[in-house]
Amino acid sequence: xxxxxxxIPGVEPGELxxxxxxxxxxxxxxxxxxxELLRDFLENRGHAxxxxxxxxxxxxxxxxAEAKKGxxxxxxxxxxxxxxxxxxxxxxxxxxxxxxxFIVLADRYIYTLMARDIVRGADREWVRSLYGMALIPHLVxxxxxxPGQLVERNFRKNATLDYWESGMDxxxxxxxxxxxIRYQRLIQKEFALMEHEYGFHMVNGNRSVxxxxxxxxxxxxxxxxxxxxx
Numbered sequence: 001x002x003x004x005x006x007x008i009p010g011v012e013p014g015e016l017x018x019x020x021x022x023x024x025x026x027x028x029x030x031x032x033x034x035x036e037l038l039r040d041f042l043e044n045r046g047h048a049x050x051x052x053x054x055x056x057x058x059x060x061x062x063x064x065a066e067a068k069k070g071x072x073x074x075x076x077x078x079x080x081x082x083x084x085x086x087x088x089x090x091x092x093x094x095x096x097x098x099x100x101x102f103i104v105l106a107d108r109y110i111y112t113l114m115a116r117d118i119v120r121g122a123d124r125e126w127v128r129s130l131y132g133m134a135l136i137p138h139l140v141x142x143x144x145x146x147p148g149q150l151v152e153r154n155f156r157k158n159a160t161l162d163y164w165e166s167g168m169d170x171x172x173x174x175x176x177x178x179x180x181i182r183y184q185r186l187i188q189k190e191f192a193l194m195e196h197e198y199g200f201h202m203v204n205g206n207r208s209v210x211x212x213x214x215x216x217x218x219x220x221x222x223x224x225x226x227x228x229x230x
Contacts, residue, residue: 001098004110005132008087011095013135018098020135021220022109024191025143026184027165028153029205030212034143035107037213038220042103047224050097053107057088079117083130086110090133098135103224110134111142111198115190119183120170139223140198141216142191143205147184151177 001013001020023038025031039049097104110131117127145153154161163169166176167183195202203215 001138002136003132004134004136005129007135008091008095008133016095016098016135017101019103019139019224020094020098020106020137021103021223022106022111022137022140023143023216024108024111024140024200025205026145026150026187027162028150028157029143029145030153030209031107031143033209034141034213034216035105037209038216039105041213041217042105042220048100048102050093050102050104051107052089052093052104054082054112055085057085075117075120075122079113079122079127079130082113086113086131087133090135094135106137109137109140111140111191111194111200115187115194118190119167119186139219140200141219142195142200142202143212144188144191144202145205147181147188149206150184151180154180 001016003013007013021038023031023035035051039051042049094104094106114127114131118124151161154165161176161180163176165183166180167186168176168179170179170183172182173179191200194200201219203212205212
């Protein structure tokens with residue numbers, strides 16, 4: 001394995017025997033469902049797995065959630081808050097699991113954080129350098145779902161739309177539905193720009209759960225069976 005940048009001091013990537021698999025996608029893309037199916041698929045085949053995701057750090061996750069409720073964070077402060085959450089999980093959960101040979105399944109990774117920051121005006125090079133500590137995954141799946149489908153799925157599940165996932169803080173529109181569509185298009189544009197640079201595998205998430213899962217399983221088996229350059 002390798003780091004995107006300088007990485008974490010004292011960590012030798014060659015000692016990380018495990019596999020890092022990332023599934024990216026907006027709320028409503030089916031990401032969480034696919035994570036559960038993939039975990040079961042791997043564990044039924046005898047693999048030890050660990051699930052990680054955004055805002056799951058024991059260090060700052062609760063504080064970050066509270067700060068978001070009050071909408072009191074500046075752009076740079078919020079970026080650094082999320083980066084701290086990621087760094088804590090990387091150091092204390094992801095790297096130890098990889099050293100032990102686990103398959104680490106990341107429910108979103110640095111790419112969502114980068115896209116959110118860039119859409120909100122952050123400098124691209126600054127954002128890239130901020131996440132130079134991150135390990136390069138063996139596989140990144142991006143579930144692309146049309147914004148219209150995302151609206152329908154989120155509203156069906158929660159009867160509302162999330163303030164941040166709708167980009168309401170950006171002033172794109174006073175109407176939350178319209179703002180959601182515009183914001184998700186901006187995020188998808190960033191993911192399209194990152195696709196080739198970071199080697200994403202784009203998966204059409206508008207299809208049935210079974211069809212999407214089948215494609216993901218095949219990609220994962222290819223990585224586990226054929227090894228990786230990383």
